[in-house]
Amino acid sequence: MEKILQGNYAIARGAWEAGVRVACAYPGTPSSEILTALSQEYKEDVLTEWSPNEKVALEVAIGASFAGARAMASMKHVGLNVASDPFMTVSYTGVKGGLVVVVADDPSSHSSQNEQDSRHWARFGKVPMLEPSDSQECKEFTKLAFELSEEFDTPVLVRTETRVAHSFSPVKLGERKESHTPLGLDKKDAPKYTMVPIYVRVRRKIVEERMKKLEEFTNEFKYNTVEMNDPRIGVITSGVCYNYTKEVFPEYSYLKLGMIWPLPKKLISEFSRKVKKIIIVEQLDPFLETEIRAMGIKIFHGKDVIPNHYELSPEIVERALKGKKYKPPKIRVHTEGLPPRPPNLCSGCSHRALFYAIKRLGLFTFGDIGCYTLATAPPLNAIHSTICMGAGVGGAFGAMKVLGKEGLGKCCAVIGDSTFLHAGIPPLMDIVYNKGNSTTIILDNQTTGMTGLQEHPGTGYTVTGDPTHRINFEELARALGVKHIRKVDPYNLKETMEVIKEEVERDEPSVIITVNSPCMLHRREKRKFEHPFYKVLTEKCRGCGLCLEAGCPAISWREVTEEESLTQDGHKRKGVVQINRLQCPGCGLCSQICKFEAIVPGEA
Amino acid sequence: MEERVTNVLLSGVGGQGTILASDILCSVFHEMGYDVKKSEVHGMAQRGGDVTTHFRFGKKVYSPLIKYGEVDYLVSMELLEGLRYINWLKREGKVLLNLQEIFPPAVNLGKMKYPEDIVSQFKKYFNGRVYPIQGLNLAIQCGDPRAANIVILGAFSTFFEFPEEVWERNLLSHLPPKIHELNLKAFRAGRGAMS
Numbered sequence: 001m002e003k004i005l006q007g008n009y010a011i012a013r014g015a016w017e018a019g020v021r022v023a024c025a026y027p028g029t030p031s032s033e034i035l036t037a038l039s040q041e042y043k044e045d046v047l048t049e050w051s052p053n054e055k056v057a058l059e060v061a062i063g064a065s066f067a068g069a070r071a072m073a074s075m076k077h078v079g080l081n082v083a084s085d086p087f088m089t090v091s092y093t094g095v096k097g098g099l100v101v102v103v104a105d106d107p108s109s110h111s112s113q114n115e116q117d118s119r120h121w122a123r124f125g126k127v128p129m130l131e132p133s134d135s136q137e138c139k140e141f142t143k144l145a146f147e148l149s150e151e152f153d154t155p156v157l158v159r160t161e162t163r164v165a166h167s168f169s170p171v172k173l174g175e176r177k178e179s180h181t182p183l184g185l186d187k188k189d190a191p192k193y194t195m196v197p198i199y200v201r202v203r204r205k206i207v208e209e210r211m212k213k214l215e216e217f218t219n220e221f222k223y224n225t226v227e228m229n230d231p232r233i234g235v236i237t238s239g240v241c242y243n244y245t246k247e248v249f250p251e252y253s254y255l256k257l258g259m260i261w262p263l264p265k266k267l268i269s270e271f272s273r274k275v276k277k278i279i280i281v282e283q284l285d286p287f288l289e290t291e292i293r294a295m296g297i298k299i300f301h302g303k304d305v306i307p308n309h310y311e312l313s314p315e316i317v318e319r320a321l322k323g324k325k326y327k328p329p330k331i332r333v334h335t336e337g338l339p340p341r342p343p344n345l346c347s348g349c350s351h352r353a354l355f356y357a358i359k360r361l362g363l364f365t366f367g368d369i370g371c372y373t374l375a376t377a378p379p380l381n382a383i384h385s386t387i388c389m390g391a392g393v394g395g396a397f398g399a400m401k402v403l404g405k406e407g408l409g410k411c412c413a414v415i416g417d418s419t420f421l422h423a424g425i426p427p428l429m430d431i432v433y434n435k436g437n438s439t440t441i442i443l444d445n446q447t448t449g450m451t452g453l454q455e456h457p458g459t460g461y462t463v464t465g466d467p468t469h470r471i472n473f474e475e476l477a478r479a480l481g482v483k484h485i486r487k488v489d490p491y492n493l494k495e496t497m498e499v500i501k502e503e504v505e506r507d508e509p510s511v512i513i514t515v516n517s518p519c520m521l522h523r524r525e526k527r528k529f530e531h532p533f534y535k536v537l538t539e540k541c542r543g544c545g546l547c548l549e550a551g552c553p554a555i556s557w558r559e560v561t562e563e564e565s566l567t568q569d570g571h572k573r574k575g576v577v578q579i580n581r582l583q584c585p586g587c588g589l590c591s592q593i594c595k596f597e598a599i600v601p602g603e604a
Numbered sequence: 605m606e607e608r609v610t611n612v613l614l615s616g617v618g619g620q621g622t623i624l625a626s627d628i629l630c631s632v633f634h635e636m637g638y639d640v641k642k643s644e645v646h647g648m649a650q651r652g653g654d655v656t657t658h659f660r661f662g663k664k665v666y667s668p669l670i671k672y673g674e675v676d677y678l679v680s681m682e683l684l685e686g687l688r689y690i691n692w693l694k695r696e697g698k699v700l701l702n703l704q705e706i707f708p709p710a711v712n713l714g715k716m717k718y719p720e721d722i723v724s725q726f727k728k729y730f731n732g733r734v735y736p737i738q739g740l741n742l743a744i745q746c747g748d749p750r751a752a753n754i755v756i757l758g759a760f761s762t763f764f765e766f767p768e769e770v771w772e773r774n775l776l777s778h779l780p781p782k783i784h785e786l787n788l789k790a791f792r793a794g795r796g797a798m799s
Contacts, residue, residue, distance in 0.1 A: 002634075004630050004631060004634050004640065134641070134668070163643055163668050163669060164668075166643065166644055167641060167642060167643040167644075167668035168627075168630055168640070168641065168642040168643075169639075169640065169641045169642075169665070169668070170634060170639065170640065240667075240668065242666075243666040243667045243668065244666075244667050244669070246666045246667075247666045247667035247671065248671065313667075313669050313671070313672070314667045314669060314670075314671040315671050315672040315673075318671070328672075328673070329672060329673025329674075329691060329692075330673075330691070330695075331691055332690050332691055332725075332728075332729050333687060333690050333691065333725060335687065335688050335689075335690065335691060338684065338687060338688055338719060339684065339708045339710040339711050339716040339717075339718065339719075340708060340710065341617065341652075341653055341654040341684070341685070341708040341709075342653055342708075342709065343618065343652060343653030344652040344653070344709055346652065377709075378709075379709075379713060545713075545714070548712065548713050548714070551709060551713075553652050553709070553712065555712060556707050556711065556712035556714075557712060557713060557714035558714075559714070575714060582749065
């Protein structure tokens with residue numbers, strides 16, 4: 001049977017067919033749907049969990065593997081940074097049940113804080129890496145990854161990127177086969193599983209021997225394929241880059257690598273002898289190119305013409321390889337001058353209300369990773385910096401260390417509920433332990449919003465929807481030693497501003513938690529607003545534009561004609577604002593901002 | 605089946621259902637025996653940003669992305685989001701436009717103007733192959749403005765001589781039963797708008 005599957009769903013299917021028993025992940029674009037698929041479609045056979053972060057996800061998967069089960073951890077590229085500690089060492093111990101780590105890159109950084117190239121982890125960690133090019137290969141390669149993991153006693157990386165993870169194409173479905181590895185922990189085998197120096201040195205050599213065996217294997221690997229066409233040009237490529245290049249240059253010869261680490265050096269040498277000129281097409285860093293050049297093979301084109309940043313496309317590959325012969329399509333309209341449409345916080349979003357308060361207070365905000373990074377955009381312009389998960393909490397503390405008392409009242413850290421549980425606890429502990437005075441604002445929208453509404457330890461539900469213990473942020477902060485913990489309803493602007501002002505001026509650590517502020521897209525939790533929508537009393541609106549500073553998508557400005565150029569009470573105006581009733585959920589923030597009582601509740 | 609791959613670029617604003625429409629296209633063309641590929645960007649798209657989906661079908665499809673300038677059908681759920689991709693069309697391309705305007709932030713703030721005469725800008729280059737549809741109004745008439753995407757899908761379906769039953773079955777298989785009737789109505793309204 002054939003079915004159209006998204007790359008991530010195909011990976012889930014491949015893992016299921018391979019008999020995976022435990023799958024763990026922390027959501028991250030473009031990898032999140034792997035665990036969603038496993039938890040929804042295969043929950044009878046697979047124990048799934050949203051882990052608090054990627055490090056925990058991988059550690060749980062490692063434990064499951066040591067107990068004999070096939071196990072998988074999936075994450076986005078920056079997630080593997082978080083999980084890198086267990087990753088680098090499980091390479092030494094190897095596995096018992098097959099262990100697969102899926103890492104999804106995001107070239108062009110569609111939804112990420114950087115565009116790092118995860119292939120380096122394979123070389124760095126001495127772990128084999130497979131790279132599928134479409135959904136069918138996502139399924140096949142994931143299955144194979146489990147087999148290779150057990151055969152070579154190694155974790156195996158499967159690397160995707162946005163256009164593989166989030167593309168859809170037909171997949172031939174197979175049946176589930178349980179693994180033959182017996183369940184249960186091995187009798188004490190410290191030299192294999194306990195990485196203390198004496199055993200590390202033993203395993204270190206085994207890792208090198210394993211990589212040699214894998215290199216022999218990959219020279220014969222059936223998914224490293226040679227397509228001989230025109231012998232004048234041979235392209236060495238992998239993953240989605242194969243598809244882009246094949247699309248524009250079907251006449252060239254190809255060596256398509258399914259396994260990109262270790263490299264099949266013999267196969268590459270043979271291919272390079274069969275063709276006149278070698279071109280290497282790869283996204284991001286010159287990973288293949290560096291290695292192949294080091295083999296002494298002459299490269300005709302690689303990163304000299306192919307960009308080393310942003311994602312590639314058929315057009316970019318064509319332009320790069322054709323050079324001056326490339327003819328761009330006709331420009332009909334100069335579209336770069338059109339009004340852009342960046343993503344925005346939803347209308348009614350509690351983050352808007354909170355960040356509007358911060359903007360009014362003029363604070364330097366150390367932001368974090370989540371929807372609320374959108375508050376950096378105009379007109380809110382309310383974030384000073386964003387680095388990675390959890391970095392805001394420690395960042396604000398670091399800045400306050402330098403600013404001393406001068407910094408009081410000037411900065412704060414802002415972090416989402418899911419992000420706080422992922423990586424915000426240790427830095428909050430640090431603030432208390434090392435006698436800091438910074439303020440941490442936890443934006444509790446009761447879900448992992450930006451990645452598509454996943455559960456986390458603070459929602460009270462597991463990935464499969466089972467009720468579970470719900471972390472209480474207040475108790476948690478108190479346990480860490482924070483004495484000043486405030487709760488605010490962000491939709492109450494005056495109170496929110498007062499509370500934030502008091503806490504950022506306080507010369508002690510403090511935490512502010514937003515309450516009754518679920519994500520507007522939340523399926524279970526809904527904020528009940530007092531009024532169904534708000535409307536503008538046009539006769540009163542002075543067109544000052546203050547409400548527009550909140551950046552709500554439901555509010556817009558229009559110029560007025562001569563007849564409308566005065567308000568009811570005789571004030572001159574150039575325009576008025578209007579509220580789109582279909583988009584307004586009635587949060588009432590704009591009405592609190594308006595100084596002229598021109599925005600009032602509407603009636604259903 | 606002809607060798608050539610056909611390229612459909614769907615564009616719209618996050619929340620308009622562009623992705624659902626393209627999911628249905630995928631199933632229909634696959635059922636009709638084509639190789640299909642579809643690519644979209646997730647993540648921040650549902651926060652009101654622009655959304656595009658590349659849908660390609662043919663005997664064998666390699667790239668999940670359409671090459672710039674090679675679009676056969678531009679299907680836009682929103683006028684400005686249509687205009688943004690005008691240069692992606694082939695000379696002989698066809699354009700299906702939902703006559704709906706959703707203001708982006710810079711327009712809401714009064715800093716930029718929403719472009720005027722988008723339909724005539726298209727007609728200048730693609731005269732006779734521009735299909736403006738009152739998707740939103742038709743959807744409201746059917747009972748829910750959110751079904752505008754399905755109205756547009758219905759209109760798009762008339763470009764191909766596939767059995768109507770195949771379209772409608774695949775449409776319904778992507779939707780919960782309680783909104784089947786509404787969406788069938790919307791789909792048929794879209795087909796009707798093209799006749």
